[in-house]
Amino acid sequence: MEGTIFGFTEAQITEFGMTYGVGGLMLLMIFIVGHLAWESKVGKFGTFVLFLGLTFGMVGYVAKYFIEHYMKI
Numbered sequence: 001m002e003g004t005i006f007g008f009t010e011a012q013i014t015e016f017g018m019t020y021g022v023g024g025l026m027l028l029m030i031f032i033v034g035h036l037a038w039e040s041k042v043g044k045f046g047t048f049v050l051f052l053g054l055t056f057g058m059v060g061y062v063a064k065y066f067i068e069h070y071m072k073i
Contacts, residue, residue, distance in 0.1 A: 019065075022061065026058050026061070029054075029055065029058075030051075030055060033050055033051055033054045033055060034047075034051075036050065037050045037051070
């Protein structure tokens with residue numbers, strides 16, 4: 001089985017990492033932002049602003065996933 005790692009091809013490992021690895025890191029980042037808001041006692045509006053500002057970059061990645069799923073790419 002030349003060109004494989006534990007029976008998986010490079011493309012399969014990359015797809016797994018980009019789907020579940022990055023998704024897991026995104027969940028970790030949401031937890032960290034929530035913990036930051038809780039520890040700093042910023043209130044409801046401050047928590048909203050923290051989540052909006054610090055997690056806005058995730059919107060593009062999630063949108064890309066749904067667009068690929070919808071278009072079956």
